Amino acid sequence: MITRHTVKSIAAIAVALIVLVACGTTPPVTPAVDHTLSVTVVGGGSVTSAPAGINVASGTATADFAAGTDVTLTPVAATGFAFSGWTGACIGAGMGACIVDMNADKRATATFTAIVAAGDFTLSVSVTGTGEGTVTSAPAGIDVAIDESDAADFADGTAVTLTANPANGTGFVGWGEACTDAGDDLTCSLTLTADTMVTAEFVELVGVAITVxxxxxxxxxxxxxxxxxxxxxxxxxxxxxxxxxxxxxxxxxxxxxxxxxxxxxxxxxxxxxxxxxxxxxxxxxxxxxxxxxxxxxxxxxxxxxxxxxxxxxxxxxxxxxxxxxxxxxxxxxxxxxxxxxxxxxxxxxxxxxxxxxxxxxxxxxxxxxxxxxxxxxxxxxxxxxxxxxxxxxxxxxxxxxxxxxxxxxxxx
Incomplete structure (x- = not known):
């Protein structure tokens, strides 16, 4: 039932609104909410966002996005690195881009790891003795004289031939370590499947009778x-x-x-x-x-x-x-x-x-x-x-x- 009192109340409200409009005042509006996205990069790589705001190559970067915005984060590995995954808000996103729903403040971390060359092994050669001589390798990498050492890295499975080069008046005594079976042959052939050590010995022959x-x-x-x-x-x-x-x-x-x-x-x-x-x-x-x-x-x-x-x-x-x-x-x-x-x-x-x-x-x-x-x-x-x-x-x-x-x- 509409009473005389109700009519009076409605009229009062209407008058108030008319006064507010006449005075140039609008009713209050609830402000939009922004949320902060924080992205950290570990290792060699970068992360960018769409919409723009995040572009970080090392450390941490932040940007504010309106509530409800879907932000796409894209990882890019630097040379010699590989993207190894997300944590934080992007955990479970796999090995590619991550979409973050900005319904609250969010944090995400992208990790990049260095690529280790598979099967690179070190060949180390030490030469001892008297006289003059060198040991060289094919493929190139080793070139070492008496009383010196040298080392070079070769890919897994590389066939390497070491050659002893005695100077005039110097004899080659023989090989040791991984080349022991080659005896006093001037060459030793190896296939590298692990880090490998080789020794070689020369002897000065002046005045010494040698039978070969x-x-x-x-x-x-x-x-x-x-x-x-x-x-x-x-x-x-x-x-x-x-x-x-x-x-x-x-x-x-x-x-x-x-x-x-x-x-x-x-x-x-x-x-x-x-x-x-x-x-x-x-x-x-x-x-x-x-x-x-x-x-x-x-x-x-x-x-x-x-x-x-x-x-x-x-x-x-x-x-x-x-x-x-x-x-x-x-x-x-x-x-x-x-x-x-x-x-x-x-x-x-x-x-x-x-x-x-x-x-x-x-x-x-x-x-x-x-x-x-x-x-x-x-x-x-x-x-x-x-x-x-x-x-x-x-x-x-x-x-x-x-x-x-x-x-x-x-x-x-």
Whole structure:
């Protein structure tokens, strides 16, 4: 029921509103609410926001956004870093952008971690001893002299070859640690799957007699050249490099005389060394016949070229055609031809080769063996590389003095 009192109250309110409007006054409005977003970056990276307001590369940045605003935060990793995740208001947002509902003050943290190269391993090499020498690596990274150490990082699985480089008058004693199995070889090959340590030792050779054995290291390094036609594949001058034996110097299987070539790689005899003794030891393959008279000469070159096989009808004369040393040694009726047989002294031949101007430690050296009387009645048979026990060259030498670099320069 509308009473007289109610009507009066409504009228009073209306009058009040009319007065307020007439005076230019509007009713009060509730102000909009802002909330603060705080973003922290840990590690190498940055975070930006949309709408704009946050742009932080390190530390913490803040910005105010109206209540109810959806703010998108985007992480960007710096070079060498990876985004590893959110915490705070963005926890659970995964590895990408995060959308923050600004219904209250919010905090979020973006973490970036450094990318560690998978499988980078350190190769450390220490060199000791006397004299002069270095150890180098392929791929490059190691280059270290006596009484020094060096280290380099290589990717997981990298095949690294270390090479010992003794100077004239210095010998290489051998490898240690991870290269122990390489012994006194001038090279050691490694595949890096962990941090690795290698040692190497050199020794000054002045006045010290050193005996070193050198081996045939591949099948083509002991070979035969036929002196007459044997078939369509091997005419006179054709070279065979795959025989299971070495015939000195008549091949009964083919009925032909042969010239024998023996090549030794990596002969670590310094230039200027005095050759005290040198012999070749053969391992018996079969007895042979009669009393052959063998002549042994060397190849007169600074480093003997590889022996190349024929077998396609070609006559390369790849052994007899090499330049021969002046020095030669006769080996008459090699006996006893038992399990092994040792040649006469070949020191003069080796001396002539290492005295050449272009000779350097590590070069290849070759011998050429011929005979004027070898035939079906006069020959010997030795094992070859393919046969399992190739001929071994043993050399004893002495270095009397280290070379004088100034004198060497003045003589050029």
């Amino acid at each position: 054995d050198f081996l045939i290291v591949e099948g083509a390094d002991d070979a035969e050249e036929f002196k007459s036609d044997v078939n369509a594949f091997f005419p006179a001058g054709g070279v065979q490099v795959t025989s299971s034996d070495i015939d000195l110097t008549y091949d009964a299987a083919f009925g032909a005389g042969v010239v024998v070539g023996l090549r030794y790689q990596g002969v670590s005899i310094p230039a200027g060394a005095v050759i005290d003794a040198a012999t070749i030891t053969f391992t018996r393959h079969a007895g042979g016949n009669g009393a052959p008279v063998l002549t042994v000469q060397g190849e007169a070159s600074d480093s003997a070229a590889p022996i190349v096989g024929d077998g396609d009808g070609t006559a390369s004369f790849g052994i007899s055609g090499r330049e021969h040393t002046v020095a030669s040694t006769e080996w008459a009726n090699p006996t006893p031809w038992d399990e092994t047989s040792v040649s006469p002294d070949l020191a003069d031949i080796v001396q002539e080769i290492v005295d050449r101007d272009g000779w350097a430690s590590g070069n290849a050296l070759a011998f050429i063996i011929t005979s004027e009387n070898s035939d079906s009645a006069n020959f010997r048979r030795a094992q070859s590389f393919e046969g399992g026990n190739p001929a071994v060259l043993s050399v004893t030498y002495t270095v009397l003095a280290l070379p004088d670099p100034e004198a060497e320069l003045s003589s050029r």
